[in-house]
Amino acid sequence: MNNIEIIDEFLDKESFKNMFTLVNSSTFPYFLGVDKYTVPKKEYEENLNHYKNLKDYLQFIHTFYDLEANKVLKSKYFYIVQNFIQAILFKKKYENFKLVRAKVNVQLKLENNTEYNHNTPHIDLSYTHKVFLFYINDSDGDTFFFNNKEIFKRITPKKNRLVIFDGNIKHAGTHPIKSEKRIVLNIDGIINDWTRISIWKFYRRLVHTK
Numbered sequence: 415m416n417n418i419e420i421i422d423e424f425l426d427k428e429s430f431k432n433m434f435t436l437v438n439s440s441t442f443p444y445f446l447g448v449d450k451y452t453v454p455k456k457e458y459e460e461n462l463n464h465y466k467n468l469k470d471y472l473q474f475i476h477t478f479y480d481l482e483a484n485k486v487l488k489s490k491y492f493y494i495v496q497n498f499i500q501a502i503l504f505k506k507k508y509e510n511f512k513l514v515r516a517k518v519n520v521q522l523k524l525e526n527n528t529e530y531n532h533n534t535p536h537i538d539l540s541y542t543h544k545v546f547l548f549y550i551n552d553s554d555g556d557t558f559f560f561n562n563k564e565i566f567k568r569i570t571p572k573k574n575r576l577v578i579f580d581g582n583i584k585h586a587g588t589h590p591i592k593s594e595k596r597i598v599l600n601i602d603g604i605i606n607d608w609t610r611i612s613i614w615k616f617y618r619r620l621v622h623t624k
Contacts, residue, residue, distance in 0.1 A: 417580050418559065418567060424548065424576040425501060433494055434550055434573070437476070437518050437597055442491070444474035444520060452519075452533045452587065461534050464563055469531035471524050471589050478516040482539075492516075495601070502546065506578075512604040514539060521555060521596045524589035532558040532565075535584040538602045543581035546601040549573055553593035560584040571596055 425433070436442055449455035450472040458470050478495040480487040495516045503511055515538070535558070538545055547557060549571040557577065559567040561584075569577055579585070581602065590596045 548599040550597040555588040555590035555596040
């Protein structure tokens with residue numbers, strides 16, 4: 415359960431500036447998340463009695479890529495994610511990488527929240543994968559990590575901070591209390607022996623996916 419890696423100042427200044435400017439632009443499209451929660455309503459309700467500090471609320475989402483959608487979704491802003499994945503491959507020296515999903519989440523201030531509250535604990539995918547959480551702004555609203563319903567780690571959002579962890583670790587974000595918003599890039603992918611897909615084949619596929 416300690417397989418959680420934190421890398422500060424992950425992107426170079428120019429790349430980070432481009433991402434920050436894009437997702438904070440007044441013309442960048444966000445959409446209200448499902449059921450006005452961070453997870454489907456059914457999943458939220460099933461967890462209410464298991465976590466005493468669970469407090470969920472709406473978030474806004476932009477999906478850059480989703481392989482599991484009925485029809486593969488790919489945003490016109492996908493180039494931001496493609497550049498980010500290239501940085502991951504270079505710095506982590508992964509031999510293979512298969513992108514499953516990439517999205518940016520925005521959670522607004524929830525003033526009646528507390529520092530002990532958290533959103534619904536969950537895992538992103540039902541099979542082996544890696545999660546890459548990238549904080550785009552400084553804010554309160556920690557990310558919580560759970561083992562058998564007990565919190566074993568909290569990480570505070572810090573701009574240009576990347577957190578990498580195994581996808582089978584339950585985690586949850588938190589709506590900020592002091593900050594106006596909390597912006598996080600969430601990438602799910604399968605790495606190395608799982609994919610059998612070369613980096614170059616992966617990039618050719620991304621370039622030609624419409």
